[in-house]
Amino acid sequence: MKTYTLSYIIATRNRLPFLRIALEKLINALLPDEEIVVVDGNSTDGAQEYLQQLFQQGKIHQFVSEPDHNQAHGWNKALLLAKGTIIKKIIDDDVYNYPAIRACRDYMLNNPQTDICISNCLSTILLSPKNISEANRLDNYKKWKTGQVTCFTFSDISMLVRKSSLSFLGLYDTQFAMIDWEYALRCSYLKANIVYYTGYNSLGVTTPGNVTSKTNKARLKAEGRIGRQKYGYSGDRSDISIYSEIKIAIGNIVYYKRGNNLADIRQLETIPAEKLNHIYNDLYQYLENYNRASNAAFV
Numbered sequence: 102m103k104t105y106t107l108s109y110i111i112a113t114r115n116r117l118p119f120l121r122i123a124l125e126k127l128i129n130a131l132l133p134d135e136e137i138v139v140v141d142g143n144s145t146d147g148a149q150e151y152l153q154q155l156f157q158q159g160k161i162h163q164f165v166s167e168p169d170h171n172q173a174h175g176w177n178k179a180l181l182l183a184k185g186t187i188i189k190k191i192i193d194d195d196v197y198n199y200p201a202i203r204a205c206r207d208y209m210l211n212n213p214q215t216d217i218c219i220s221n222c223l224s225t226i227l228l229s230p231k232n233i234s235e236a237n238r239l240d241n242y243k244k245w246k247t248g249q250v251t252c253f254t255f256s257d258i259s260m261l262v263r264k265s266s267l268s269f270l271g272l273y274d275t276q277f278a279m280i281d282w283e284y285a286l287r288c289s290y291l292k293a294n295i296v297y298y299t300g301y302n303s304l305g306v307t308t309p310g311n312v313t314s315k316t317n318k319a320r321l322k323a324e325g326r327i328g329r330q331k332y333g334y335s336g337d338r339s340d341i342s343i344y345s346e347i348k349i350a351i352g353n354i355v356y357y358k359r360g361n362n363l364a365d366i367r368q369l370e371t372i373p374a375e376k377l378n379h380i381y382n383d384l385y386q387y388l389e390n391y392n393r394a395s396n397a398a399f400v
Contacts, residue, residue, distance in 0.1 A: 107135045107206050108185030108264070111193060112175035114142030117151060118374060119194040119308065122381045127191060128160050130199040140179045141166040173273035173280045180264075180272055186210065189261050194227075194308040196384045198392050201302035205261050208296065208399055216266040217288060220259040220298035221395075223388065226307040227372075230380050233387065236305065239400070242297045245289055252289040252332045257281035258303045266293070279324055290332040300397030304388045306381075 109127055113120050127137060139161050141149050149166045156164040163182050169175040180188060187206045191197060205218040224236040241253040258281075262270070270288050273280040289295065328334045372380075 102184075105134055105136045105185035106187060106210060107203070108138055108183035108188045109135065109191050110138045110140070110176070110179035110183055110188055111191045112140045112142070112169070112172065112179050113144070113148060113193045114169070114175070115144045115146045115148060116193045117144070117146045117148040118372075118377055120148055121151070121374075122378060123191060123193045123195075124155065124161070126197070126381075126385065127199075128155075132203075136162040136183075136185060138163040138179050138182050139165075140169075140175050140182070142169040142175050143167055171275060171278075173275040173277065176280065177272040177275070180267060183264060186264060187261050188264055190257055192258060192305075194306050195258055196304040196306060196381065196388055198300075198302050198304075198385075198388045201298070201300045201392055201397070202261070204300065204397070205298050205302060208298070209261060209263060212296070213263075214294050215296050216263050216270060216293040217295045218261045218298055218399075219255050219295065220300055220302045222256070222259045222301055223304040223391065224307075225304065225384070227309075227380065230306070230384060233304070233384075239297060239299065242295070242400070250335065252286045252334055254282055254334075255285045256305065257284060258305050259298075269293075277324055278320055283324065283328065286328050286332045286334055297400040298397060299400060300395055301388060301392050304384055306384065 109131075111120075111123070124137075124139075131137065137160075139152055139156075141152055141164070143149065143166055152161065152164055152166065155161045165178060165182070169178075176190070179190075187209050189202055189206070201220065205220060209215045209218055219238070219242075221235065221237045221239065223233050225231075225233045236256070238253065238255045241250075241255075244250050245253045260281075270284075270291065270293055274283050274287075277283045329336075
């Protein structure tokens, strides 16, 4: 059986316009010791057929299409299917820098005690793609490393995890909507060996219609209470991650720029493919340039 140093995993459902862009970038960047695993939640927008074609062409290595109970269920299937020593989650509407990802992968391969690697990252929304901000967790990481807090939060958009570490850290909790938030608290509470890369391996793009944006506030508050009770999380900004806040607010059409309305959000859902490609090409280039200008190191 062929072995891989790195598995890229994708769980998706009815996100074909974004999925096409993400997979085109990933397939073009793929190296021989890397695999692509895609779990589709029984899409009805043409994504299932598109993925089946890629699988038949040998462009993706593993492919499953069937109903999921929720997003955690889909991601867990992908984690279990992955054959790579290191696993990198690729979210269909976000942007990634593959040289930075491989720098994190190589560090983990050279330091086998490392369970997880996270990095700095950038954030924007599709509504205003030139409005890009940093969403870093280095200060929170340092407080955790020095024992000032028992746990801290980070988004899994930048996370790489060692496959063998899953037996200790576990899979995503299928009871949670904010799966990355709970997973970060759990792994840091368990004192996983987490290393921080000060480069930028990802750029989060908030888009309409994602799973997170459909989560209601009452559920988030309930999950926040669980986090405080189970992990002793005191909160470093709010009860949920900054990424989740943005996504939820977009779903409720109340965030980012005053004056946004329902028509603005619906318009985003019908952006022509050519324009969407242009936006994402610019974001990929921006992330690449940002990394070139940074003096990245592992903490």
